[in-house]
Amino acid sequence: MKAPAPTRTAPAQGWCALSLLHGRIEARIERALQTAYDLSVREFSLLDVLSKQHDGEGGHLQMKQVADAVVLSQSATTRLVTRLEERGLLSRYLCPTDRRGIYTNVSDAGLELLETARPVHDAALSEALDEAGREPHLSPLVEAVRALGAG
Template sequence: MTATDPALTALSQGWCALSLLHGKIEAHIERALQAKHDLSVREYSLLDVLSRQHDGEGGHLQMKQVADAVVLSQSATTRLVTRLEDRGLLLRYLCPTDRRGIYTNVSDAGLELLRAARPTNEAALRESLDTAAENPELAPLVRAVEALRIPA
């Protein structure tokens, strides 16, 4: 393949369109969450991921799993956890079966904020997808996102 190969060009154009769609959606959601709830997209994502933990087998996530879920490095995730813990939205405690392990749970205040922010997140996502669907280059990607049904 060369830089002028039509397949490479199409692939690059598709990647650029996907990146553009992601950027537009994230920026719109960021503005909405910041304005109404003083939350960033990353903070919201972290609260959401951690709120889905449970006490059953494999129910608590290790920091690497959390980092993967919110698409951050482990060190950035640790700093984010610390910031949210300082705001009273998260709690850390030692794993009862392995004293080397530390769990992170969403506090009651964090759950309340997450419940309040969910409709804002959903509305901003819907708005940004509707706007993007008006762009002929982004419309196929919007349809693909809307068609996804990922099992929980």
Template sequence: MTATDPALTALANGWGALSLLHSRIEAHIERALQSRHDLSVREYSLLDVLSRQHDGEGGHLQMKQVADAVVLSQSATTRLVNRLEDRGLLSRYLCPTDRRGIYTNVTAAGLELLQEARPTNDTALREALAEAARNPELSSLVEAVEAVDAPLVRS
């Protein structure tokens, strides 16, 4: 295939549209979360991921798993955890069965802020999708996003 191959051009156009949709949605949610709750999208995502942990088998995430879940490098995730810990929204403790492991939990204040921010996040997401649906270049992607009815699996 050459650089002018129609299949590659279509693929590049599709990727560009998907990237544009993601950027617009993330920016819209970011503005809403920042203005109403002093949270970034990444901070909200981290609180959300960690709030879903449980004490049972495999219920806590290692920092690499957390980094994968919020799509950040391990060092960026550590900085993010530090910021939220400094704000009293997260706490860390040593794993009781493996002293090398460190777990991070959402504090009561973090859970409260997450509960307050969740409707803002959900509303901003719906608004951003509705706006994107009016764009002919993005409408089919919005339909695809809205058709997904499966829990997000993070590996």
């Protein structure tokens, strides 16, 4: 005789659905970006976050802020920055007001790659959402993602 499956609470069911949706979206985007540009989802996200920096007050992110924005540890973010810097997509420099701080800028090549890769990213995201939206347990989450983007 089999033991009955444990019952999940509503928040646990919701979290499982959210985790499943995230995994599917990330896997779809990862395949598309890797195939077309030899670029990972994390690399794309890092380039995207850093491309929004500006020279005004508070316009440059410190590495901890960058790590938080791309949901990685500081050490993983540093390794990612190093890989992209080696590819010529980023450059690092010392903060002019605090010599302990290091800032990162996206190079012209990085901005060009980001601009070229964005339609592939967005198409893969749209495809993943369309597919997930056909599943009743994921469709409310898909609607929420689309509503957040519209607002």
